[in-house]
Amino acid sequence: MISIEQLSKVYASKDHEVVGVDHVSLEVNKGEIFGIVGYSGAGKSTLLRCMNILERPTSGKVSIDGIDLLSLSAKELRTARQSIGMIFQGFHLAMAKTVQENVAFALKAAKVGRQERRKRAIELLDLVGLSDKADQYPAQLSGGQKQRVSIARALANNPKVLLCDEATSALDPNTTKSILQLLKKINRELGLTIVLITHEMEVVKEICDRCAVMEEGRIVEEGHTYDIFASPQSDLTKRFIQTVIDFNIPDQLLQEANGTVVHMKFTGGSAGESIVSDLLQNFKIRGNILHGKIDYIQDKPLGTFVMELTGEVQEIEKAIESLRTTVEEVEVLQHDGFADHPIARAE
Amino acid sequence: MMDSLITLLPELNKSFIETLIMVGIGLVVALIAGLPLGILLFVTDRDLFLENKTVKSTVGVIVNLIRSVPFIILLVFLFPFTNFLLGTTTGPVAASVALSVAAIPFYARIVESSARDIDRGVIEAAIACGASPWLIIKDIIFPEIKSGLISGLTITAISLIGYSAMAGAIGGGGIGDLAIRYGYYRYDNFVMFTTVILLIVMVQVVQYIGDFAAKSVKRS
Numbered sequence: 001m002i003s004i005e006q007l008s009k010v011y012a013s014k015d016h017e018v019v020g021v022d023h024v025s026l027e028v029n030k031g032e033i034f035g036i037v038g039y040s041g042a043g044k045s046t047l048l049r050c051m052n053i054l055e056r057p058t059s060g061k062v063s064i065d066g067i068d069l070l071s072l073s074a075k076e077l078r079t080a081r082q083s084i085g086m087i088f089q090g091f092h093l094a095m096a097k098t099v100q101e102n103v104a105f106a107l108k109a110a111k112v113g114r115q116e117r118r119k120r121a122i123e124l125l126d127l128v129g130l131s132d133k134a135d136q137y138p139a140q141l142s143g144g145q146k147q148r149v150s151i152a153r154a155l156a157n158n159p160k161v162l163l164c165d166e167a168t169s170a171l172d173p174n175t176t177k178s179i180l181q182l183l184k185k186i187n188r189e190l191g192l193t194i195v196l197i198t199h200e201m202e203v204v205k206e207i208c209d210r211c212a213v214m215e216e217g218r219i220v221e222e223g224h225t226y227d228i229f230a231s232p233q234s235d236l237t238k239r240f241i242q243t244v245i246d247f248n249i250p251d252q253l254l255q256e257a258n259g260t261v262v263h264m265k266f267t268g269g270s271a272g273e274s275i276v277s278d279l280l281q282n283f284k285i286r287g288n289i290l291h292g293k294i295d296y297i298q299d300k301p302l303g304t305f306v307m308e309l310t311g312e313v314q315e316i317e318k319a320i321e322s323l324r325t326t327v328e329e330v331e332v333l334q335h336d337g338f339a340d341h342p343i344a345r346a347e
Numbered sequence: 348m349m350d351s352l353i354t355l356l357p358e359l360n361k362s363f364i365e366t367l368i369m370v371g372i373g374l375v376v377a378l379i380a381g382l383p384l385g386i387l388l389f390v391t392d393r394d395l396f397l398e399n400k401t402v403k404s405t406v407g408v409i410v411n412l413i414r415s416v417p418f419i420i421l422l423v424f425l426f427p428f429t430n431f432l433l434g435t436t437t438g439p440v441a442a443s444v445a446l447s448v449a450a451i452p453f454y455a456r457i458v459e460s461s462a463r464d465i466d467r468g469v470i471e472a473a474i475a476c477g478a479s480p481w482l483i484i485k486d487i488i489f490p491e492i493k494s495g496l497i498s499g500l501t502i503t504a505i506s507l508i509g510y511s512a513m514a515g516a517i518g519g520g521g522i523g524d525l526a527i528r529y530g531y532y533r534y535d536n537f538v539m540f541t542t543v544i545l546l547i548v549m550v551q552v553v554q555y556i557g558d559f560a561a562k563s564v565k566r567s
Contacts, residue, residue, distance in 0.1 A: 052475055054471060054474065054475060077477075078477040078478070078479060079477060080477070081474075081475060081476065081477035082476070082477035084475070085475075086472070086475040088468060088471075088472060090466070090468050092466065092468035092469050092471065092472035093469070093472075094469055094473075094487055094490065094491060095469075095491065096490040096491050096493065097490065105473070105476065105478070105486060105487070106476040106477075106478075108478075108482065108486065109473070109476045109477050109478035109479070109482060110477065150472070153472075153476065156476075157476075157477075163475075
């Protein structure tokens with residue numbers, strides 16, 4: 001649906017150049033929710049704004065639904081933008097217009113007739129759950145409600161794509177959840193392709209099918225959300241994931257543990273199985289769970305366990321061997337009270 | 348005192364109407380020419396949707412040029428132009444030519460600065476909707492700054508009342524002219540005070556109406 005090839009955006013000032021986006025290539029499939037994560041200044045916002053040419057890329061190609069946006073005339077670009085909805089962190093509603101007029105404005109831009117505008121605006125407000133606020137002004141609404149209005153405006157002309165520029169960053173956690181649910185709902189019901197940028201991994205975990213991690217204008221990692229969470233490759237991705245799923249256990253706990261401490265990560269199907277209890281039954285060892293958590297990402301479980309194993313050294317060795325065949329990732333953090341991977345702990 | 352007021356009344360009435368004509372014409376021209384010019388200054392600015400350095404700086408320089416000439420000099424300077432336009436350089440209508448020329452850039456700058464207060468994001472959202480520049484001006488910028496436009500027009504009106512006194516001094520008529528003829532040349536303090544009071548009342552009324560109108564269109 002969205003195809004980006006070798007896109008770069010360079011800001012030239014008098015004495016130096018700043019690279020916002022550096023040769024990024026990206027494919028977003030039809031009907032998926034794609035997340036772009038990164039810290040501020042990573043270039044994610046610039047990349048998103050290049051997708052509807054709010055910023056003109058310095059080089060590269062952007063096409064949406066097969067249309068090369070950079071080859072369009074100003075007028076053609078305006079028409080193309082009508083099928084690319086966009087919502088913003090700051091909502092950006094016209095304060096002098098009522099809720100309904102704000103939504104109707106997008107329809108006016110597409111030259112929809114007055115009667116049709118009214119009808120469609122009410123339909124859209126119904127979709128976002130604000131039909132009772134049609135005649136109020138944005139100043140009378142809460143942040144979440146304002147974002148709903150801007151979603152209604154973005155959806156006015158039945159776009160194929162919705163771009164979300166930090167759409168939930170200004171909202172509290174509860175409101176964020178409800179806005180994300182709404183986005184998921186319109187993604188499913190309308191088959192809308194959604195690209196969202198965020199610095200909150202929680203948002204990605206909640207709704208993204210696939211995601212990309214950006215740093216210094218480049219994409220450092222890209223893949224299915226579950227895979228990114230289950231086996232992050234780059235340090236940056238690991239840091240982001242830690243904000244949502246914390247694999248670390250307190251140092252003090254490790255120091256107090258006398259046995260062999262094992263860190264296990266269960267992915268996909270194996271997370272639900274009774275691996276731990278099997279382990280304790282099949283080998284003559286005792287197990288003590290120090291840390292355990294199962295997260296659901298895209299409805300698939302991702303479990304992390306940290307266990308302290310005590311007993312005969314040989315039995316423990318055998319138990320760990322057997323774990324390696326059933327569990328995706330096993331890491332021995334310390335043997336008999338001695339740290340094995342100090343670096344792994346420090347992470 | 349009552350007697351002198353009664354004898355003054357016809358003259359005062361005539362002057363008042365002349366001032367109204369001068370200020371009125373100036374305001375109408377400011378609105379017709381200054382408003383679009385102000386919007387033009389805004390939308391051709393950097394990073395805006397009709398960004399155009401040449402237009403922006405040309406218009407900017409002209410506006411600054413006119414604004415930097417003291418009004419009394421502008422009046423005299425424009426005599427040939429007024430004469431060409433109307434065949435005369437005296438009377439309130441002739442004076443309103445210079446008033447209009449001064450009012451256009453004055454109001455244009457006020458319009459520009461109120462437009463700058465709009466959240467750029469709102470304009471950006473409109474661009475993302477695929478709206479044409481004209482639709483953005485008409486449907487986003489204009490309603491958003493309506494209140495500022497009215498306050499700006501009030502400021503312009505009050506400045507024009509002041510300018511009209513200068514125009515009066517060189518043959519334009521109006522309240523200022525009356526004050527100078529009687530108060531200054533004839534040392535008639537009564538006329539002087541009456542005209543000053545009249546001017547104060549005028550300014551107050553304009554300000555009050557302007558504030559009220561600006562408030563009534565303001566939402567949020």
